[in-house]
Amino acid sequence: MIKETSFAIEVAHLTVSYNAKPALLDVNVKIEADQLVGVIGPNGAGKSTFIKAILGFVKPDLGTVKIQGTHVKNAKGRVAYVPQRGAVDWDFPITVREVALMGRFQKIPWYTSPRKKDRDAAMEALDMVRMTDFAHRQIGELSGGQQQRVFMARALAQGSDILLLDEPFAGVDASTERAILEVLERAKRSGKTLVVVHHDLSTAAEYFDKLLLIKQRLYAYGEPYMVLNEDLLSQVYEGKLKIFKDVVKKEEN
C-alpha cells in the first residue's frame, strides 16, 4: 500500500462557487511529492481559486483538500506561498533579510523576538538563492529576478515541503526566467514540491514535470505531452487555438 504522505496535495471533489457561479467544479487531483507542477488555464479559469483552496482560504461547497494527508484547515503554513510580483508593495520599508526572516514567523512564539537560529535560517535561505550580498538592500532596489528570488528564499526559510508560486515568470525577461527556473529546479532537487501558476503555454512543456490544465473543472493532469494535446487545448482555450498549434507540434517532435 502506498503510504498516505506520498501525495503532497490531494484534492477531492472540490467545488467552489461565487454567487451561484462555479469557480471550480468537481476537481479531483493528487499531486505527487518532489514534482515541479505547472498550473495552466485561460483567464478566469479558477486558477486563483485553486490556489486559495490549497492555502485553505476558501470554504468549498463540496470536497476536501489535504496537504500531506492532513486536512488543509489543520495544515496552516505547510504550503509556502510566493506572491505575484504585482501584488507586492515594493516601496515598503523592508530589507531583503527581513523578508526572508518572515518565513520564520510561524515558528517564533508571539512573546519573543526572532532568535539567532531564526536569523541564521533566513540567511541560509538567502544563500540558497544566492542573495546574501543583497541582504541589507530595500526590496525595491532589486531587479525583477532578484525580487522573485527573495520571496523564494522566504518560502524556503518557512521550511515547508510544498511551495506555491503565483506567476513567477510574469513580466521578466528571458534570462531572468532562466535564473528563476534554475532556483525552482534546485528547490525541487532538495525535495520540495512546487506548484506554479503559469500562463505561457509555449514554455510549459519545457519547464514542468507535470501540467495541470484547469478551467472550472480539471481537464487534465499529467505529463506535458499528454496535457498539451490539441483536443484538450481546443476545448479549454476555444477559439484561440491557432496560436497553440505549433506548441502542440513542437511537443510531438
Added chain:
Amino acid sequence: MLDLFYAPLTETYFQKALIGGSIIAMVAGVVGSLVVLRRMAFLGDALSHAMIAGVAGGYLFMKLAFGLEAHAPGMLLGSLIAAVTTVALISFVSRISRVKEDTAIGIMYTGIFALGVVAVSIFRHYIHIDLMHFIMGDILGVADIDLWVSAFVGAGVLSVLILFFRHFQLATFDPVMAASIGLPVVLLDYLLTTCVSLVVVSAVSMVGVILVVGLLITPAATAYLLCDRLDKMMALSALFGVTSVVGGLYLCVWLDSAGGGAIMLFCTLQFLVVLFVAPKYGLFFRWMRLRNLVPQQAVEDVLTTVLRNKKPASVDIIRKYAVQGKNLVKVLKRMTQDGLLTQQNQDYALTDKGYKEAHTVLRAHRLWESYLESIGTPETEVHSIAHRLEHLDQAQTSAYLDKKLGSPKTGPHGKEIPAKIP
C-alpha cells in the same frame, strides 16, 4: 534669547501642552506608520469626524443616567463606539453595494459627523460642547484628566503595537502569507483600527478634528522618506511627532497663534524640508543623481568618434563629433572610470572593452544605413537617422537587420560593415 525658549517652560499650561502633546504625537507617529503603509489615511480622517457623535452621545448618556457633567471616560467610550460603528458601516456598505470603499467612507463619516452636530445643537441645554473647540482643538487648555487619558491610551496602544509588531508587519506587507501561516488577519485589522480610533479620540481635544489626521500621517510620511525598515520608520516617526509638538508650541507662543494650527504647520514644514533633503528619496538628491547621469547616447557617440579616428583622439576632435558643451568632461571622466577609455598624454584611446562596444555601435550604424537606403530614404537623411537609431538596443536590432539584409559586407558608398565580434 535663551529666555525666549526658557520663559514658556515655566508656565504650567505650556508644560501640560508639551507633555500631553508629546505623548499623543509619539503614539500617533507609531500608529501612523502603519496607517500610511496601509493607505488608510482617509479612514483616520473619517474616524476623527465621526467621533463627535460619540462624544455627544457619551456626554448625554452619562448626564441623563448618572447626572455627571462632561464625564471624560464616558465621552471617550462614546467616541470609540462611534468610531467602530463608522468602520462597520463603511465595510457593510462597500461590501453589499457597488459603491467603492472611499466613497463609502465619505458618505458614512460625513453622515455621522452631521448626526453629532445636530445632536449637539438640539441638546445644547443639556450638554455643553463647544463645536469650535472640537474642530480646532485647544492644546493650551489641556485638562489634567486629558493628560491622564492620553497617557493611558498611549501606553496601551504602544504596548499592543510593540508586542505584536511582527504580526502587524507581516499582515500589512503580505496579508496572503499572513493568513496562510494562520495569523488572524481580520482580527489584526480590527485591532489596528481600534488603536487608530483611540489615538484619534485622545488627540482631538488637543489639535482638533481637522488637524488630527495630520498628526497621524505627516510625521509617518516624513519618516517614510528616510527609512528602509519599519521599526526605524516607527521610531523616527515618533520623534518627528514630538519635534512637531515642541516646535509648534514655541511657534504658537511666539506668534500668539492657535496651538493646533501651529503644531501642524511646523509638522508640514518639517515634511517639506525632508522631502527636499532626504538622502535617498529626497527631491534634491534625485535631481543631483539625474544631473550626474551620463546619457548612454553620449557615451556611444564618444566611442564611435574615437574608433573612426583610428588613433587616440584629442578632446577637440571628440568635442567636434560627439559631445558638445561642458558635459564632455563629465562623460570622459565617467568613461575612464568605467574602463572604456584610457588617457594617453592629452588624448583618449579605447580600451579593449571600449573597442568592443564601439565596434558594436558602428556595426549597428552601418547596418541601419544599409537598411535605410534599401527602403529608399533620401541620401541626405540616411546618416542622421542612422545616427539616432544606432543607439537602440544593438543586440536585437543588429541581428534583425543583418538577417533581413542578407548579411551584407559593405554599406552605402562601399563603407565596410564590421563583422560581429563573437
